[in-house]
């Protein structure tokens with residue numbers, strides 16, 4: 001054999017050996033399965049592998065956008081029933097270096113509970129969904145896999161006046177929602193879901209099951225608004241419930257540009273956060289066909305409202321503070337609080353058990369979507385509102401939407417550092433930008449995502465600055481991301497997005513993370529990073545942190 005051929009074969013076999021080694025070292029599904037089996041001599045409750053017929057229906061991504069671009073699908077989906085099964089998953093994740101993604105309701109805007117840039121397994125908490133209500137004490141233990149609809153339904157079974165303050169969409173999961181704040185129609189009166197958490201059960205990176213007492217007040221502070229994922233797997237929250245009147249009033253009235261929508265939206269900014277805290281009025285703005293000329297497009301601004309009282313008290317209040325809307329008695333509907341939950345969920349007049357479904361209505365997500373958020377402290381001038389209408393009219397009807405959600409009321413009575421959620425006094429309202437589409441394709445996605453980014457960019461002068469604040473539950477990877485592959489995110493890098501979500505609370509979150517999960521077992525693209533051991537506690541002064 002001639003020497004060049006020999007050299008070729010030697011190189012070929014060397015490469016083959018390297019490849020074989022790489023593949024045998026890359027932890028795979030079977031390693032995880034073996035590890036779990038070692039932990040459980042009998043068998044783990046339910047594990048879905050890609051070979052199972054029901055894997056696809058269990059995987060079912062809420063937002064197809066991140067799912068369609070993710071390089072991996074979960075190696076396994078675990079749907080544990082017992083704490084010990086979650087402990088085993090954490091153990092195997094550490095042992096094999098395979099990341100865990102935790103999913104409760106699966107509504108993460110960027111799909112971080114079911115996508116990952118590295119091989120990963122999903123711990124899906126759907127079987128941890130029991131709800132235990134103490135009507136006397138006005139408290140409830142709610143497991144994280146329950147949805148908001150299931151919680152509201154359970155409350156309605158107990159009493160007409162026992163309620164909870166959290167988000168509007170019934171299929172949102174308690175686990176992610178409470179972890180990031182949880183804002184809804186009663187937030188001006190009763191603040192956020194996270195503001196009502198009085199105890200919790202969490203499994204930490206060492207597999208210990210902790211409650212409020214054993215986790216300590218720092219960690220307990222961090223999990224009440226610091227975003228899901230970073231501090232462990234939460235199993236349940238204990239919350240203080242709220243009391244509502246037997247009868248509440250709702251309305252949803254729309255004004256187009258021909259009906260002075262611009263002036264009415266403009267005026268709303270002067271009353272939204274200051275009006276009686278029993279009254280919550282938010283606005284949805286979309287592009288629609290003009291009612292006067294079908295060839296033209298206009299903007300419909302829908303004013304959706306919950307008043308914790310009767311119509312006869314609402315009308316004089318509106319007449320005094322917001323006559324521009326022109327609310328009249330026939331616009332108002334009186335009902336119980338739980339009926340109002342159905343009303344705002346788009347399930348008006350449907351039976352109560354519609355709240356138990358875990359499948360979102362198509363209109364809520366429309367398969368592919370991208371969201372962003374902002375906070376407003378000074379009213380947006382009329383000319384800027386008109387420019388926003390121009391953006392909304394660029395795409396087909398109903399594809400892009402802006403929501404203005406009022407702040408003020410009891411949200412102002414919390415200091416910025418009381419919980420990790422810092423968006424308190426001084427905010428008039430939050431903007432939620434969302435764009436939805438229903439067809440796959442890069443060109444399609446790019447066009448819509450580009451539109452929402454252009455609106456967001458245009459809005460910069462009119463919203464909070466240094467940092468440009470954002471709501472962690474409307475997760476947006478455009479505002480910054482951790483390194484993925486090498487688990488090596490610096491404090492500086494995470495600060496770019498971290499101060500936007502948490503303002504100065506970010507530093508305390510980093511300290512709690514460094515103490516509780518120094519190896520960064522629980523991580524994703526926007527999880528709180530631990531400080532490297534050598535630099536523990538040496539946080540860089542705020543002024544050196546890059547923010548938009």
Ligand code: FDA
Nearest residue numbers: 104105106107108113167168173175176177183228229234
């Ligand atoms: P998901 O399971 O995807 O979890 C979200 C994040 O938390 C992920 O990073 C996940 O890993 C982590 N996580 C989940 N469970 C965990 C656990 N047990 N332990 C540790 N980490 C965990 N928000 C709002 O404030 N008010 C509203 O009215 C609405 N409405 C709304 C409607 C619709 C249609 C959507 C898609 C979203 C909303 N949201 C919202 C936003 C919602 O609050 C946010 O997406 C929540 O994080 C969703 O929580 P899930 O448990 O459903 O998501």
